[in-house]
Amino acid sequence: DQQVKQNSPSLSVQEGRISILNCDYTNSMFDYFLWYKKYPAEGPTFLISISSIKDKNEDGRFTVFLNKSAKHLSLHIVPSQPGDSAVYFCAAPSLTQGGSEKLVFGKGTKLTVNP
Amino acid sequence: DVKVTQSSRYLVKRTGEKVFLECVQDMDHENMFWYRQDPGLGLRLIYFSYDVKMKEKGDIPEGYSVSREKKERFSLILESASTNQTSMYLCASSLFYSGKYTEAFFGQGTRLTVV
Numbered sequence: 425d426q427q428v429k430q431n432s433p434s435l436s437v438q439e440g441r442i443s444i445l446n447c448d449y450t451n452s453m454f455d456y457f458l459w460y461k462k463y464p465a466e467g468p469t470f471l472i473s474i475s476s477i478k479d480k481n482e483d484g485r486f487t488v489f490l491n492k493s494a495k496h497l498s499l500h501i502v503p504s505q506p507g508d509s510a511v512y513f514c515a516a517p518s519l520t521q522g523g524s525e526k527l528v529f530g531k532g533t534k535l536t537v538n539p
Numbered sequence: 540d541v542k543v544t545q546s547s548r549y550l551v552k553r554t555g556e557k558v559f560l561e562c563v564q565d566m567d568h569e570n571m572f573w574y575r576q577d578p579g580l581g582l583r584l585i586y587f588s589y590d591v592k593m594k595e596k597g598d599i600p601e602g603y604s605v606s607r608e609k610k611e612r613f614s615l616i617l618e619s620a621s622t623n624q625t626s627m628y629l630c631a632s633s634l635f636y637s638g639k640y641t642e643a644f645f646g647q648g649t650r651l652t653v654v
Contacts, residue, residue: 433579458642467543467629467645468582513582524570524589526597527631527643531581 427451428516430530438538443501445533447514450495454516458527459488459499462511471512472499504537511535542566545630545646552653558617560649562630571613572631572643573597573605582629588613620653627651 429448437443447457455476460468474481474488474497481488487500501508514530546561564571572587574597584597586605594605602624606614613632617624627650633643 430581460645462576465548465648465650467631467647469645470642473642515582520595522589522595524587524595525633526572526584526587526595528584529574529582531579 426530427454427518427528428514428530430512430514430533432533433531434534434536436536436538437504439506440503443499443504443508443535443537445499445501445512445514445535447497447499447530448495449497449516451516451518452495454518456517457488457490457497458515459486460513460515460529462513462532468513501535504535506537506539509535509537543630543632543644543646545628545649547649548647550649550651552617552620552651554621554653556617556620556653558620558651558653560615560617560628560630560651562613562615562632562646563611564613564632564644565611566632566634566644567610568632568634568644569610570633570643571607572633573603573613573615574629574631575599575626576629576648577626585615617651622653625651625653 458473459471462468490497511532517525518528543564573585574582588594588607604616630646631643
């Protein structure tokens with residue numbers, strides 16, 4: 425039962441254009457979301473996050489939008505650059521039975537930005 | 540800067556061997572995690588620990604065990620390696636504030652091949 429879903433395995437865009445990566449979630453208790461970026465043979469690095477009290481968070485070229493009623497969030501990259509080519513993971517903290525927190529990840533979207 | 544260090548970048552082991560993957564973090568984080576990443580499956584949580592000697596099963600614990608004798612070190616153990624455990628293994632750590640989440644920091648990953 426996947427609580428965080430990224431339904432597009434891959435996305436290809438031209439340099440300078442907008443990249444939009446989508447993420448859906450099923451657990452209405454999620455109140456915080458994170459995006460991670462991963463290059464091959466490296467660990468994921470934190471990119472941007474959003475709390476459920478907001479509907480938008482911006483950091484430079486990266487903006488995350490949250491639509492709570494639709495249980496949907498999206499990451500916008502404008503303008504896209506070849507160095508943005510990576511796998512992007514959407515994640516949300518989830519409480520465990522023991523009362524601690526774990527991160528639940530989507531399957532990722534591989535973004536390719538063509539020069 | 541938070542640093543999460545995994546002991547090996549690449550490992551090749553034989554079927555049936557006992558394998559130890561080591562992870563050390565230098566920021567006094569309470570939480571530590573082991574994930575594996577496989578194509579098309581995203582990041583799946585194997586085990587995590589929220590305190591010394593405390594552990595909790597993740598989504599795919601079968602065939603694995605963990606050890607956390609010191610706060611900064613979290614070990615993943617493959618009791619008897621099998622070819623379906625060939626994967627990229629990622630260690631992560633995070634602070635835990637009650638009621639407030641902080642992002643997880645990842646190590647560089649260990650690419651394990653079981654032959």
